[in-house]
Amino acid sequence: MNQYCDTYIKISKDAIVHNARFFKEKSNKKLIAVIKSNAYGHGLIDVANILKDEADIFAVASLDSAITLRQSGITLPILVLNPLSPQYVKNAVEYDIMITVSNLKDVMNIESIYKGKESIQVHLKVDSGMNRMGLKTIKEYKEVLSFIDKSYVVEAVGVYTHFHTADDKTYSKKQQEEFKAIYESYPYPFKYIHLCSTGATLNDLDIEASTHVRVGLGLYGICDSKEVKPALSMYSKIMLKKEVYPNEIVGYNANFKAEKNTWIGVLPCGYSDGIIRKNVGRKVYVDGHYCEVIGSVCMNSMMIKLPHKEVSETVELIGPHVTAIEIATYLETISYEVTTILPPHIKRIFV
Ligand SMILES: Cc1ncc(COP(=O)(O)O)c(C=O)c1O
Incomplete structure (x- = not known):
């Protein structure tokens, strides 16, 4: 970091805390604070410390960021949103990090490569229409969950999806329905069920069954809402x-x-x-x-x-x-x- 330069960034801690509270109140759910990509440029470790009493989970894109958080003393649950190569699952377990799985192959690979004693906690990603990552059909979803049911090393703790156009009611309704159809096809005692990003929370796209909102942009106050404060x-x-x-x-x-x-x-x-x-x-x-x-x-x-x-x-x-x-x-x-x-x-x- 440049110590002696006259160009600098100022971050308001109060604004971040205010925004986190706003999204919890608005959604009436617990908060997964998305602090990937250096907390959207705001500073990973500092933002994690600001939010550690407001958030229930932190979400980051990479295992590297997750381990950086652990090494800096963050003890909250951490979820990695991007897929993780199975050879690194042991590192995720060592640092008590939850990972995302998107298909049966991911889970089978973990099962065959990971030889540790402790299980890896996973969130299943459902592709409800974005066509990026995730389980797309009821058949795939059931196959994965029944495989995990018999697994000693993989433990499913969460399920989630992501809206691609949260300000469009027609698309979002369809995604909600897709998610519900898949999620309800195999009753499972998930601890974490989460759908809504910033835009989705602002547009009330949540479902009753969800436990958390998964908010990034809004925490930093740079979304389209008069209720938030830019940090x-x-x-x-x-x-x-x-x-x-x-x-x-x-x-x-x-x-x-x-x-x-x-x-x-x-x-x-x-x-x-x-x-x-x-x-x-x-x-x-x-x-x-x-x-x-x-x-x-x-x-x-x-x-x-x-x-x-x-x-x-x-x-x-x-x-x-x-x-x-x-x-x-x-x-x-x-x-x-x-x-x-x-x-x-x-x-x-x-x-
Ligand atoms: C899977 C996932 N969840 C949540 C978020 C947070 O979205 P937002 O910053 O719009 O709140 C992102 C952002 O890219 C994402 O990719």
Whole structure:
């Protein structure tokens, strides 16, 4: 992590706790906090520590992240959402990590490769329509559960599915029905039953039988709801101010040419800090002014147009005046991507 750099990220602990409580109250279910991909760029271990008294389970994408959490002292149950190669099941068991299984082959492979004494706890993933991972038919589901019933090493503790378009009622209703048909075809005493991500929770897509919601984006407050508080802001500092004159260019490829005398600021951050080149043309906020990103974003620096020479030096790149949702719209992407690409080397300050 860069200790001595003037570009940094600020994270509000209160906002994350507030958001977690909002989703628990809204859903009336327990919380699986999705903290994969470095907690959507917010910082895996810090966010886990902020949420350890609010969440019931943590969900991450990889066994590496799960083991990192354990090694940093996190004792809550942890679920790995992506499939795990059977040769690593022993590592998952060693660190008491739950894994996801998506087909009979996964389970049979675990059974034949894993020779440990303790069983591996698994959540069955049901594919209710997304066609990414999961058991797609009642037949597959029954085969897996009857195999697990006879297994000494695999223990089914959870079942889940994922909505692909949570803001579309028709698709989501169909997915709910698919899930229910599969889930109800083989009664099983699951401890964890979970369907709803952020959008699905906001759109009340849950079923009575579920025990948890599985929320990521909403915890960080960058979803489409007035009830949540954005947790992350990002700042940099003008390291150099200079005046450019008519017809002078700024930055690579002569993308900006001054038409008149113009004050510009140079910042110590660029696309290697998650501010991708497409940010040119969007606004940042400096001392009460919206300032345009000009020229081309470089790897470690970028230039902005200043209203005058005297503005103070702090630059809000993401924050209350330039939100991650607005930036996502400008970049033609989703807010997930705006924060998730912020690399771990940027200093994160938790307040
Ligand atoms: C399987 C699964 N569950 C839950 C989530 C969390 O979704 P959201 O961030 O929209 O709450 C994701 C996000 O990608 C996911 O892949």
